Amino acid sequence: MYLLGYDIGSSSVKAALLDADSGRCVASAYSPDSEAPIRSVRPGFAEQDPADWWSYLQAATAKVLSQARAEASARGRAFSPADIRAVGISYQMHGLVCVDRDLEVLRPAIIWCDSRAVPYGEKAAAALGGDWCLEHLLNAPGNFTAAKLAWVKENEPALFARISKVMLPGDYIALRLTGTLGTTVGGLSEGIFWDFRENRPSGRLLAHFGFDADLLPPVLPTFGPQGRLTASAAAALGLAAGTPVTYRAGDQPNNALSLNVLEPGEVAATAGTSGVVYGVSGEVNYDPLSRVNTFAHVNHAADRPRLGILLCVNGAGIVNAWARRNVCPDGIGYGQMNDLAATVAPGCDGLRVLPFGNGAERMLGNRNVGCSVHGLDVNRHGRAHLLRAVNEAVAFSFKYGMDIMAGMGMQPRTIRAGKCNMFLNPSFREALAGTTGAAIELYDTDGAVGAARGAGMGAGVYRDAAEAFSTLERLEVVEPAFCEAYAQTYASWKELLDRQ
Numbered sequence: 001m002y003l004l005g006y007d008i009g010s011s012s013v014k015a016a017l018l019d020a021d022s023g024r025c026v027a028s029a030y031s032p033d034s035e036a037p038i039r040s041v042r043p044g045f046a047e048q049d050p051a052d053w054w055s056y057l058q059a060a061t062a063k064v065l066s067q068a069r070a071e072a073s074a075r076g077r078a079f080s081p082a083d084i085r086a087v088g089i090s091y092q093m094h095g096l097v098c099v100d101r102d103l104e105v106l107r108p109a110i111i112w113c114d115s116r117a118v119p120y121g122e123k124a125a126a127a128l129g130g131d132w133c134l135e136h137l138l139n140a141p142g143n144f145t146a147a148k149l150a151w152v153k154e155n156e157p158a159l160f161a162r163i164s165k166v167m168l169p170g171d172y173i174a175l176r177l178t179g180t181l182g183t184t185v186g187g188l189s190e191g192i193f194w195d196f197r198e199n200r201p202s203g204r205l206l207a208h209f210g211f212d213a214d215l216l217p218p219v220l221p222t223f224g225p226q227g228r229l230t231a232s233a234a235a236a237l238g239l240a241a242g243t244p245v246t247y248r249a250g251d252q253p254n255n256a257l258s259l260n261v262l263e264p265g266e267v268a269a270t271a272g273t274s275g276v277v278y279g280v281s282g283e284v285n286y287d288p289l290s291r292v293n294t295f296a297h298v299n300h301a302a303d304r305p306r307l308g309i310l311l312c313v314n315g316a317g318i319v320n321a322w323a324r325r326n327v328c329p330d331g332i333g334y335g336q337m338n339d340l341a342a343t344v345a346p347g348c349d350g351l352r353v354l355p356f357g358n359g360a361e362r363m364l365g366n367r368n369v370g371c372s373v374h375g376l377d378v379n380r381h382g383r384a385h386l387l388r389a390v391n392e393a394v395a396f397s398f399k400y401g402m403d404i405m406a407g408m409g410m411q412p413r414t415i416r417a418g419k420c421n422m423f424l425n426p427s428f429r430e431a432l433a434g435t436t437g438a439a440i441e442l443y444d445t446d447g448a449v450g451a452a453r454g455a456g457m458g459a460g461v462y463r464d465a466a467e468a469f470s471t472l473e474r475l476e477v478v479e480p481a482f483c484e485a486y487a488q489t490y491a492s493w494k495e496l497l498d499r500q
Helices: 050-074 118-128 130-137 145-155 157-161 169-178 185-190 203-209 231-237 251-258 317-326 334-341 383-406 426-436 447-458 483-498
Strands: 002-008 013-019 025-031 084-091 097-099 165-167 245-250 267-271 275-281 293-296 307-313 352-356 370-374 414-418 439-443 474-478
Touching: 002 050, 002 169, 002 251, 002 447, 013 050, 013 447, 025 050, 025 447, 050 169, 050 231, 084 169, 084 251, 084 447, 097 169, 118 130, 118 145, 118 203, 130 203, 145 157, 145 203, 165 169, 169 231, 169 245, 185 245, 185 293, 245 251, 245 447, 251 267, 251 275, 251 307, 251 447, 275 383, 307 383, 317 334, 317 383, 334 383, 334 426, 352 383, 352 483, 383 426, 383 483, 426 439, 426 474, 426 483
Parallel strands: 002 084, 084 245, 267 414, 414 439
Antiparallel strands: 002 013, 013 025, 097 165, 267 275, 275 307, 293 307, 352 370, 439 474
16 A cells, blocks of 8 residues: 655655555655756746646656556565555645636746735735734735735736636645645645634635635645546546545645654754745744744644744755856766865855845845855855855854744754755754754655655544654754854854845
């Protein structure tokens, strides 16, 4: 018996096939082979075509099924897609997909790192009242899905008039898989449509923007039946028609789930295209300045709150990827970059990088201060210094946001993360542990594997989270080191940032 998980990211779509009994990932693949393109027709714009996500999902599925058949054959067994008990979906948060009455996509998706809607969110917060937004929505409307839809309404009115439903990227993928329209409480909360006091979509927010409530899909459970694979979707993917989709969550709540971060005080982190620290709270809480965000966690219930406090740094792995493309010779891999960075001592001999070059940063008050290099000495600094300075800059940006989270009572001694993306990088891990003083626990998991476990929970394959995560393997613990050196380096970095 198997479980299939998908992770719909902005860099790629990943698929993972999990043996439900052993908890072993028997096959994993992603598509495209290089980072998926993000279209930016104007400064601050970021769009992707939802049809590309579907194409990537098809390619990743084909690779996984091929691996699964080869793995089963090597063990003297046969593999059939009919052995897949359930499907789970993780997806890039805060995006906007618009479809017409025929459920056809009307325009490219406006994705999470697009900053065009900031003025619309700010205007809405002023009109609705900052205190009301925080008390009911737990966030200012900011640059989230509702504000992005407001941009479409004002700037593309003819297209807006044709919209039948709006959805998040994961809702769209679920629609392609099952033909069923739906979203979740977590999805509506991340779009800033959910009123936590009234426990329903916010009528006041919808009225302010002039949105009909019918634009929102029906609410489905995060864990549980969300539709079954249609014959056409199954044929396109090589899967069995009727396979149920039983779990759906945004990538950061799902990353926390994949690390078994479900209860108050537990913290997860990821450092892919963007960087995120995600802590679970058992009480309704928010940052008065809305620099970090509070959303419904995967196990949230009105009578048993489980809220995810989310710090997002847009300029994380994407800055590292930029360095690979533009600073390193052609053909160099991330492992070689990491080896180069490790030859430089903490502090990079005075070289500092501000990594904020991927749109407006929420924790900086929705400002886009850009990416910049400071203290460059052409007689001392080389490629290795710059690569390590990028690693330290991402770690320092995490620390900056975690100080905000500390004001909400979130002071972790341990950070859990999957051993992937920038957490493969010893220099980044060392800088993060040394700067925050928290030990970093690294696990053998990722978003697609987490979505597969979530599908097992939603389908009743596992009795509870304890059973679902009984096989989760901890690979390594990174203890804080060089704390004094990093404290001094972070102080000088923060001083630079505060002057921007």
